[in-house]
Amino acid sequence: MDCDLGLANIDIMLGINPTYTLHDVLFGHQKVRDVLVHPAGGFDLIPSSSGVRDMAQLLFEKIELVKSMILEFTDYDVVLLDTGAGISEVVLQFNLLASRNLIIINRELTCLTDAYSMIKVMFQVFGRSNYGIVVNSVTDEKEALAIFAHINAISLRFLGFDLQYVGYILRDNLAAQSILTQKIAVPLSPDSKIADNFEKISKNIAF
Numbered sequence: 001m002d003c004d005l006g007l008a009n010i011d012i013m014l015g016i017n018p019t020y021t022l023h024d025v026l027f028g029h030q031k032v033r034d035v036l037v038h039p040a041g042g043f044d045l046i047p048s049s050s051g052v053r054d055m056a057q058l059l060f061e062k063i064e065l066v067k068s069m070i071l072e073f074t075d076y077d078v079v080l081l082d083t084g085a086g087i088s089e090v091v092l093q094f095n096l097l098a099s100r101n102l103i104i105i106n107r108e109l110t111c112l113t114d115a116y117s118m119i120k121v122m123f124q125v126f127g128r129s130n131y132g133i134v135v136n137s138v139t140d141e142k143e144a145l146a147i148f149a150h151i152n153a154i155s156l157r158f159l160g161f162d163l164q165y166v167g168y169i170l171r172d173n174l175a176a177q178s179i180l181t182q183k184i185a186v187p188l189s190p191d192s193k194i195a196d197n198f199e200k201i202s203k204n205i206a207f
Helices: 022-026 060-070 089-097 109-126 141-158 173-181 193-205
Strands: 101-105 131-138 164-170
Touching (some): 022 060, 101 109, 109 141, 141 164
16 A cells, blocks of 8 residues: 555556545545556555645544555455655554554665654654664665664664664666666566565565
8 A cells, every 4th residue: 555645656656547546535435445456566556646735634534544444454465554754643653553664774864864763753652663674775785784783773772672674675777677667676577686685575574
């Protein structure tokens, strides 16, 4: 589910033009299963909307409605909630709903600061202290481990708990190609190093 409600883009990255989105569920007459789309790749997607102010500023009642809808999907093995960055109420509520939180970081200071800020708020306000970390856009695992060690040391020092290293994704032209062609990276190049990265991450986060 694309939970970046005001700036959704998963459908765009997949080259999909959905007839309905989550906006039609919350502000129209569609049921949540009516907006499901079935992209290539072996998963279903609940698309959201982009550039719609109502979705970017949802009232708490609407957020609770979305959460209740997500809990209805008991026929799926795993439900992934792709949230936006930051510590807005929408982002926090979806992260609290998830049974496990996976945070994607890179070497940029602003990204590391945002990631730590979210972890800090989730821990200090809601008591959540279990976070998996994926390091994105690195030259090799050595760099990934160094970046992880940095944010983990900060978490351990100021919050008192370790983060969990889940894996890394190489900085590779395939990622850009995937976005430009609007095709999923792994089927696009199943024998690539990035495909191997995703396979290892998926095994590490398997429930």
